[in-house]
Amino acid sequence: MPFPYASPEQIMRDRAEYARKGIARGRSVVVVQYADGILLVAPNPSKALHKISEIYDRIGFAAVGRYNEFETLRQAGIRYADVNGYNYNRNDVTARALANVYASQLGMIFTDSIKALEVEIVVAEVGETSDQDQIYRLTFDGSVFDEQGMAVIGGQSDTVATRLKERYRPGAPLADALDAALSALTEPGGERPSAAQLEVAVLDRNREHRKFLRLSGPRLERLITPPPPETPPAPATPEGGPKPPPTAPEGDIDTGSEPPL
Amino acid sequence: MASQQAWMNNLFTNTGSSSFTEFLRGYAPEMLPGNRDALPAPVGEQIPHATTIVAVTCAGGVVMAGDRRATSGNMISNRDMEKVFRTDEYSCMGIAGTASTGIEMARLYQVELEHYEKLEGRSLSTEGKANRLATFVRQNLGAAMQGLVVVPIFAAYDEKIDGGRIFGYDVGGGPYEHHLYHSIGSGSIFARGSLKKLYRENASPDEVVLTVLQALYDAADDDSATGGPDVTRRIWPVVAVITADGYRRLPEEEVSAAVETILSGRMIDPDGPTAPLR
Numbered sequence: 037m038p039f040p041y042a043s044p045e046q047i048m049r050d051r052a053e054y055a056r057k058g059i060a061r062g063r064s065v066v067v068v069q070y071a072d073g074i075l076l077v078a079p080n081p082s083k084a085l086h087k088i089s090e091i092y093d094r095i096g097f098a099a100v101g102r103y104n105e106f107e108t109l110r111q112a113g114i115r116y117a118d119v120n121g122y123n124y125n126r127n128d129v130t131a132r133a134l135a136n137v138y139a140s141q142l143g144m145i146f147t148d149s150i151k152a153l154e155v156e157i158v159v160a161e162v163g164e165t166s167d168q169d170q171i172y173r174l175t176f177d178g179s180v181f182d183e184q185g186m187a188v189i190g191g192q193s194d195t196v197a198t199r200l201k202e203r204y205r206p207g208a209p210l211a212d213a214l215d216a217a218l219s220a221l222t223e224p225g226g227e228r229p230s231a232a233q234l235e236v237a238v239l240d241r242n243r244e245h246r247k248f249l250r251l252s253g254p255r256l257e258r259l260i261t262p263p264p265p266e267t268p269p270a271p272a273t274p275e276g277g278p279k280p281p282p283t284a285p286e287g288d289i290d291t292g293s294e295p296p297l
Numbered sequence: 298m299a300s301q302q303a304w305m306n307n308l309f310t311n312t313g314s315s316s317f318t319e320f321l322r323g324y325a326p327e328m329l330p331g332n333r334d335a336l337p338a339p340v341g342e343q344i345p346h347a348t349t350i351v352a353v354t355c356a357g358g359v360v361m362a363g364d365r366r367a368t369s370g371n372m373i374s375n376r377d378m379e380k381v382f383r384t385d386e387y388s389c390m391g392i393a394g395t396a397s398t399g400i401e402m403a404r405l406y407q408v409e410l411e412h413y414e415k416l417e418g419r420s421l422s423t424e425g426k427a428n429r430l431a432t433f434v435r436q437n438l439g440a441a442m443q444g445l446v447v448v449p450i451f452a453a454y455d456e457k458i459d460g461g462r463i464f465g466y467d468v469g470g471g472p473y474e475h476h477l478y479h480s481i482g483s484g485s486i487f488a489r490g491s492l493k494k495l496y497r498e499n500a501s502p503d504e505v506v507l508t509v510l511q512a513l514y515d516a517a518d519d520d521s522a523t524g525g526p527d528v529t530r531r532i533w534p535v536v537a538v539i540t541a542d543g544y545r546r547l548p549e550e551e552v553s554a555a556v557e558t559i560l561s562g563r564m565i566d567p568d569g570p571t572a573p574l575r
C-alpha cells in the first residue's frame with residue numbers, strides 16, 4: 037500500500053494543532069495566588085466530575101481538556117505523591133518533582149502517540165510564605181511554565197488572562213482574588229456564573245495537615261460578592277512583570293531542544 | 298528521566314483500585330510491611346514495645362490517650378514515644394505491641410485512608426475504615442507469630458450517629474466494636490478497671506480527658522511497662538479529641554494542666570477518685 041510521506045515537522049504540527057483545538061473548546065480555569073495561599077477556580081456545573089483536585093498536603097491540581105485524559109493524570113499524580121510520601125517523608129513530596137513527572141509523560145505521549153493528550157494542567161504548591169508558592173503550568177507537549185502569581189488554562193485563555201491581569205493584585209484577600217478570577221472568567225457584559233456552577237478550592241497555608249479545601253455551598257455564596265457598579269478597575273499594577281507566555285505554544289512547537297523552563 | 302525509580306514505570310497505565318496498599322503490592326511490593334522473609338528466630342522482647350492506649354467516648358465524639366513509654370524487656374527504651382496517630386480528619390489509631398511494626402502500620406494506614414479519599418472524592422465510612430485496619434492487622438499475623446505483634450485501637454467520629462466509635466482488634470484482625478470505652482496494651486487491664494468506675498455517660502470532652510488520664514495513671518501505677526506522667530521532664534501522655542470539628546491533639550499546656558489536676562488529687566489520695574458504692 038502506498039504510504040504518503042509526511043515530514044516529522046508536519047506530523048508534530050498537526051498533532052499540536054489538534055490538541056490546541058480540543059483544549060480551546062472548553063472553558064478556562066483560573067489559578068491565582070491570594071494572601072493566604074492559592075485559589076483555584078473552574079466554571080464547572082458538574083458536582084461529580086472535578087476539574088480541581090487535591091494531590092497532596094500542599095499540592096493542588098487543575099486541568100482542562102478531555103476529562104478521561106486529565107483524570108488519568110490526576111490519579112497518577114496522587115499515586116506518585118502518596119508513594120513518595122510514604123517511602124520518604126510527607127514534606128519530600130514537591131510540586132516541582134510532580135511537574136517533572138507530568139512533563140515527561142506528556143512529552144512522551146506527544147512524540148510517541150498518534151494523538152497528543154488534549155489537556156492543559158496546573159500543578160500548584162502552597163509554601164510557608166507567599167514567595168514560596170509555586171504554580172506550574174503544563175501544556176499537552178510536556179512544556180513546563182513556572183508561572184508568577186497566576187495561570188489561566190483552557191478556553192480563550194489569552195483573553196481571560198488579560199482580563200485577570202487587569203483586576204489581579206498580588207496579596208489580595210480571598211474574596212478579592214475570587215472576584216478578580218470571576219470577572220476574568222466572565223465575558224464582558226456576560227453574566228457571572230453562580231455558586232452552583234463553580235468549582236472552587238483553595239490551598240490555604242494556614243490550615244493544618246492538608247492545605248487543600250473545597251469551597252462550596254453557603255461558604256462560597258458568601259464569598260461571591262456582587263460585581264461592583266461600573267467603576268473602571270484601576271489598571272495601576274503594571275509592575276506585575278512580563279506578559280505571561282501564551283497558553284498553548286504558538287508558532288513552532290516545542291521539540292524539546294529548547295526547554296521553555 | 299534518568300532518576301525515575303523502577304516503580305514509576307507503570308504509573309499511568311496500571312490504574313488499579315482506590316486502595317493504596319493494593320496499588321503498592323503490584324507496584325513496589327518491597328515497600329509494604331509484612332513482606333519480609335521469615336525470621337531465623339522469634340525476636341521476643343529484644344525490640345521495643347509500646348504499651349497502654351485508652352479510648353473513651355464523650356458527648357459528640359471520642360477521646361484517645363496513650364502513655365509515652367516503650368520498653369525492651371526490663372529496659373525503658375524510649376520515654377517520649379508517641380503511639381497515638383491521626384489517621385484522617387475524623388479518626389485516629391493507637392498502637393500496642395512491637396513499636397516499629399506499629400508505627401509502620403499507622404503510617405501506611407494514614408496514606409491508605411487519604412489515598413482513597415483523594416481518588417474517590419469521598420471518605421470511607423467509619424466501618425469501612427475499621428475493616429480496612431483489620432486487614433492490615435491480619436496481614437501481620439505471620440510476623441506476629443514470630444514476635445512482631447501489633448494490636449491497634451481505632452477511634453473515629455461518625456457523623457451518622459454524631460458521636461464517637463471505638464474499634465478493637467486482636468492479632469488475627471477484627472474489628473470488634475467497643476461501646477463506651479476500650480483499652481489495649483500491657484497496662485490495659487488496670488486502665489479498664491479504672492475506666493469502668495470513672496466512665497460517665499455523656500461527659501464533655503474536657504471531663505473525658507481527665508478520665509483517660511486517670512486511667513493511664515492507674516495503668517502506670519500497676520504496670521511497669523506503662524509510663525506515668527514524668528513530672529521532672531514534663532512528658533505527658535498524648536491526648537487526642539475527635540468531634541464534629543475534627544481531630545485535635547491537645548497542646549502541651551492543656552495536657553499539663555489536666556495532669557496537674559490529677560497529680561494534686563493523687564497527693565491526697567494516691568489511689569485516685571473513688572466511685573460511689575451505691
